Amino acid sequence: MTQRSATARPYADRVPRIPVGPLASTVLEECRRWLVAQGYSPGSSTPVVNLLARLSVWMQEVGAGIDDIDEELLDRFVVRERSRVVVCTTVKCSWNTMRKFLTAAGYLAPAPGEVDPVTPAQVAVTTWCSWMRYECELSEQTINARRRYAGGLLEAITGADGSLDWDRLDTDVVNDYVAGRGRPYGQAARVHIVGAVRSLLRWALSTGRLDRDINAGILQPASTGRGLPKGVSSEQVGALLAVCDPATPIGARDRAVITVLVRLGLRAGEVARLRLEDIDWANGTLKVTGKGREHALPIPCDVGQALTVWLRVRPAALDRAVFVRMRAPRKMMTTQGLSGIVARLSGLAGIDPIYAHRLRHTAAMDVLAAGGTLTEARELLGHAYTVTTMSYAKVDLVSLRELAVPFGQVPR
CATH class of the missing domain: 1.10.150 (DNA polymerase; domain 1)
Known part of the structure; x- marks a missing residue:
C-alpha cells in the first residue's frame, strides 16, 4: 500500500469523479x-x-x-x-x-453596495464630492483620495439616531481625527490627510453647515523633508533594462514599462491607464491622460520598438489596456503594480530600490541637461503651470555654473 507523503496537498475528502449535485455538470x-x-x-x-x-x-x-x-x-x-x-x-x-x-454568472446576488447614500453622513460626503467636482473642478482621482482620507471625520459628529451634529465639530475633534487617521501613514500622506480635512471644512463653511472657520486651529503636518528631485543615472537605467528578458512576455512588458517611464516621463498612473487606441502609429504620437488633462507626446524610436515587442506577445486580456497583468484575471495593471515592477527590477539588478516616480524625474532632468527649456520639460511632464517644473532647474548644475558669478568678479 502506498503511503501518502507528509508534504502532499491535504484534502479533507476527494471530489467524486462523476459530478453530482445541483451544480453538475x-x-x-x-x-x-x-x-x-x-x-x-x-x-x-x-x-x-x-x-x-x-x-x-x-x-x-x-x-x-x-x-x-x-x-x-x-x-x-x-x-x-x-x-x-x-x-x-x-x-x-x-x-x-x-x-x-x-x-x-448570476447565481449569487452581488453584495449590497453604497451606490445610493442612505445615511446623513453618506449624503453629506456625496454632496461634498459634488462640490469638489463642479465648484472646485478637481479630478476624480483627487476627489476619491480626499473622500477616503477625510470622509470618516463625519463619524465623530454622528449621533445615536444617525443625524449629524455640526456644532460638535471643533478643533479638538478635528485634530484627534487627523492624528489618528495619519498614524499608519508617512509624512507625505499626512499632508494629504490635512488637506482633505481642510477641504471638507471649507465646504461645510461655504454651505452654512458650520458657522465658524476652524481651519486656523488645525495642527500643521510635519515637514515632509522633500529635497530636490532625484533622478536615476544612465548606469542604473541600463541595469534595469539588462535584467528584462525581451524573449519572454513578462520581460518584454517590463522593458516597455521602463522605457516609457524614463523616456516620456509619465506618471505610473498614466502608464497604467494607457489604452491600445491611445497609440497613434500613423502619426507617431501617444495620448496621455492624467490629472484631469490630456496631452499628446511623440513616440521616440526606442519607445516604439519596446512597445512593438511587447504588443506582439501581449496575451488576450479582459480590457484594452496596453500593459496588463500576466496572471489571471488578465486586465489593466494598477498604479501600485507598475511602480512595483520598477522596484522588483531594481532588486534583481542589485541596486538601491527605485520606484516609478524617480524615472519621471530622470526624464525631466535629461531634457534640461540636453539644453532643453523649462517649457519643453513642462510639456513633456504635462504640468499645468511652469512653476511646478521650476524645481528641476535647480538640479541642472551645468547651467547654474554658467549663471553663477565667479568669486571676486563684478556681475556684468
Missing part, C-alpha cells in the same frame, strides 16, 4: 469556460472547479437547489468545511474566485 462547465475567458491557466482553474464541485455535493446533502444560493448558504458551507480536522486548501485559496464566478 452545467454550472461546473460554465465555470471552466469563465475561468478560461479570465485568463486562468488549467492548473489555477482546477482548484476553483473542485471547490465548486464540493459545494455541489454539499448542496445535494442539505437539499439545496441553485435558486437557494445566497450569502447565508455559502456561509454555512464554509463553516462546515472549516470544521473538518483537515481543511481543504481550496477553501482558502479559491474561495474568492468561486464567489466572483457565481456573481458574474
Whole structure:
C-alpha cells in the first residue's frame, strides 16, 4: 500500500469523479469556460472547479437547489468545511474566485453596495464630492483620495439616531481625527490627510453647515523633508533594462514599462491607464491622460520598438489596456503594480530600490541637461503651470555654473 507523503496537498475528502449535485455538470462547465475567458491557466482553474464541485455535493446533502444560493448558504458551507480536522486548501485559496464566478454568472446576488447614500453622513460626503467636482473642478482621482482620507471625520459628529451634529465639530475633534487617521501613514500622506480635512471644512463653511472657520486651529503636518528631485543615472537605467528578458512576455512588458517611464516621463498612473487606441502609429504620437488633462507626446524610436515587442506577445486580456497583468484575471495593471515592477527590477539588478516616480524625474532632468527649456520639460511632464517644473532647474548644475558669478568678479 502506498503511503501518502507528509508534504502532499491535504484534502479533507476527494471530489467524486462523476459530478453530482445541483451544480453538475452545467454550472461546473460554465465555470471552466469563465475561468478560461479570465485568463486562468488549467492548473489555477482546477482548484476553483473542485471547490465548486464540493459545494455541489454539499448542496445535494442539505437539499439545496441553485435558486437557494445566497450569502447565508455559502456561509454555512464554509463553516462546515472549516470544521473538518483537515481543511481543504481550496477553501482558502479559491474561495474568492468561486464567489466572483457565481456573481458574474448570476447565481449569487452581488453584495449590497453604497451606490445610493442612505445615511446623513453618506449624503453629506456625496454632496461634498459634488462640490469638489463642479465648484472646485478637481479630478476624480483627487476627489476619491480626499473622500477616503477625510470622509470618516463625519463619524465623530454622528449621533445615536444617525443625524449629524455640526456644532460638535471643533478643533479638538478635528485634530484627534487627523492624528489618528495619519498614524499608519508617512509624512507625505499626512499632508494629504490635512488637506482633505481642510477641504471638507471649507465646504461645510461655504454651505452654512458650520458657522465658524476652524481651519486656523488645525495642527500643521510635519515637514515632509522633500529635497530636490532625484533622478536615476544612465548606469542604473541600463541595469534595469539588462535584467528584462525581451524573449519572454513578462520581460518584454517590463522593458516597455521602463522605457516609457524614463523616456516620456509619465506618471505610473498614466502608464497604467494607457489604452491600445491611445497609440497613434500613423502619426507617431501617444495620448496621455492624467490629472484631469490630456496631452499628446511623440513616440521616440526606442519607445516604439519596446512597445512593438511587447504588443506582439501581449496575451488576450479582459480590457484594452496596453500593459496588463500576466496572471489571471488578465486586465489593466494598477498604479501600485507598475511602480512595483520598477522596484522588483531594481532588486534583481542589485541596486538601491527605485520606484516609478524617480524615472519621471530622470526624464525631466535629461531634457534640461540636453539644453532643453523649462517649457519643453513642462510639456513633456504635462504640468499645468511652469512653476511646478521650476524645481528641476535647480538640479541642472551645468547651467547654474554658467549663471553663477565667479568669486571676486563684478556681475556684468
